[in-house]
Amino acid sequence: MHSDTTVFQKSRMPLYLQVAKLMRHQIESQAWGFGEQIPTLDELERTYRVSRITLRAALGQLEEMGIVRRTRGLGTFVAKDLSQERWFKLPTTLDELVEAVADLKIRLLPIEEGSSSRPAPSIACGELGPSYRRLLRVHYRDDTPYCLISVHVDGEIFDVAPQEFSSKPIIPQLVALRGVRIEQAKQTMRITVANETTARHLDIGVGDPVAHVCRTIVDDRNRIIYYAEIEYPAQMFQIEMDLMRSATPAPRRTRTTSKRRP
Amino acid sequence: MHSDTTVFQKSRMPLYLQVAKLMRHQIESQAWGFGEQIPTLDELERTYRVSRITLRAALGQLEEMGIVRRTRGLGTFVAKDLSQERWFKLPTTLDELVEAVADLKIRLLPIEEGSSSRPAPSIACGELGPSYRRLLRVHYRDDTPYCLISVHVDGEIFDVAPQEFSSKPIIPQLVALRGVRIEQAKQTMRITVANETTARHLDIGVGDPVAHVCRTIVDDRNRIIYYAEIEYPAQMFQIEMDLMRSATPAPRRTRTTSKRRP
DNA sequence: CTCAATTTGTTCGTATGTATG
DNA sequence: ACATACATACGAACAAATTGA
Secondary structure: OOOOOOOHHHOOOOHHHHHHHHHHHHHHOOOOOOOOEOOOHHHHHHHHOOOHHHHHHHHHHHHHOOOEEEEOOOEEEEOOOHHHOOOEEOOOOHHHHHHHHHHOOOEEEEEEOOOOOOOOOOOOOOEOOOOEEEEEEEEEEOOEEEEEEEEEEEHHHHOOOHHHHHHOOHHHHHHHOOOOOEEEEEEEEEEEEOOHHHHHHHOOOOOOEEEEEEEEEEEOOOEEEEEEEEEEEHHHEEEEEEOOOOOOOOOOOOOOOOOOOO | OOOOOOOHHHOOOOHHHHHHHHHHHHHHOOOOOOOOEOOOHHHHHHHHOOOHHHHHHHHHHHHHOOOEEEEOOOEEEEOOOHHHOOOEEOOOOHHHHHHHHHHOOOEEEEEEOOOOOOOOOOOOOOEOOOOEEEEEEEEEEOOEEEEEEEEEEEHHHHOOOHHHHHHOOHHHHHHHOOOOOEEEEEEEEEEEEOOHHHHHHHOOOOOOEEEEEEEEEEEOOOEEEEEEEEEEEHHHEEEEEEOOOOOOOOOOOOOOOOOOOO
């Protein structure tokens, strides 16, 4: 067991994994720059107050993931630019949402389609409709999965174009549909952990942190026409917020193609 | 080592900790309700495909944290309502920000005051001013820490009322200050891991997930007058977003006391 | 009160992983 | 690389407490 006055006791995670996470963060935050040499084992021993073997185990983890490259007699070097891994920015308006999924090159993979599943559980506003269609799918970018979505779409609306809804992004279609008027749209973000299913589909470990987003869209009859639960690997995830935006609802139009403000 | 076809292999975290996290999530999501009995060891063995000993180690973790209570011959019961732990909602507008810190009963603890520290590193807009004052502090609610803040305030502004700035929430004072006109305010949220310092102050484990918020406020001279990096324990954290809010800046007034819309 | 069913707690043997010096 | 100590994980059997018949 390790020594005494460290802060590592609180967590029962193996020491070398805790250290590996701290090192990974050093690289992510560019305290240790891409391509640069990281401190020597002697220095790291003093910094983290753990044994040499523990440090080697931690570095072994990072090397296995291709994050560092070690050469005897030379040193350890950062071999992957983790500062670029946080590319996904969660849309914070309906317009952004339409733009985002339209712009990104994503591949949709239907995984399991218990087509006529139960209505959506919810922590939100609006009333449940009589029937829903459920889709479970994974979004990819460059062959790497970046989110797992479970979505319920109002039955009547889905049946207008089942093929389209099953194979393409749903939000843009909802917004474009004549006869559908979106009255409310909200989402909530929490930090949770990956379960077996999520871990498998997102290629992460069970218990790893994920961003859990819960999104609800309500039409002018006050009916929930879209309810989605989405999970993103924490490392890829980011939200940018403009604190000066108006807190009141504002313009009704969402189909607009207007870009940024002039 | 454990058997075969489980998904647990990907992570090198001890199996019992992975299981503990999954069970904790069951309780948090109220799949296992407060006060209710959770499945028996035999059932859990089949569900998670792990040995009795591993389950007991996992349950031991939860019992240690007061989350479950075990009685021989009776069963294991949920002893804490984790669905109430996610009370903190990150403000998403300047108005909310002012309201939030004003409303909450918080205790501010100055911890370390390298008063005239270096200017803020930034991933944002606006220009750096000539001098900053840095404060590092922890916010408490009911004697439990819920965030660690490192904030840089423009030197000139800080010196107007150093006592006030050091001991009270900063944002409301900035907003109320005459002669200061807030032109931009943005924040970014990421999911990172607790380092030794953060873990100590927030009473969590090293490597545990935290919500990392980076907030910048710029005045009408395009100068950064406030730059903060804030860390929240992931379990307490939540963001609620209204997707229908206008994407364009909107009203300038922020000192207003107007409540919700009528 | 006793009995049986249920459920958690304990122990043994064995193997591997983690951590120190 | 070695010696040592402790933690993790399995399976299986057995012990002890609780409940209700």
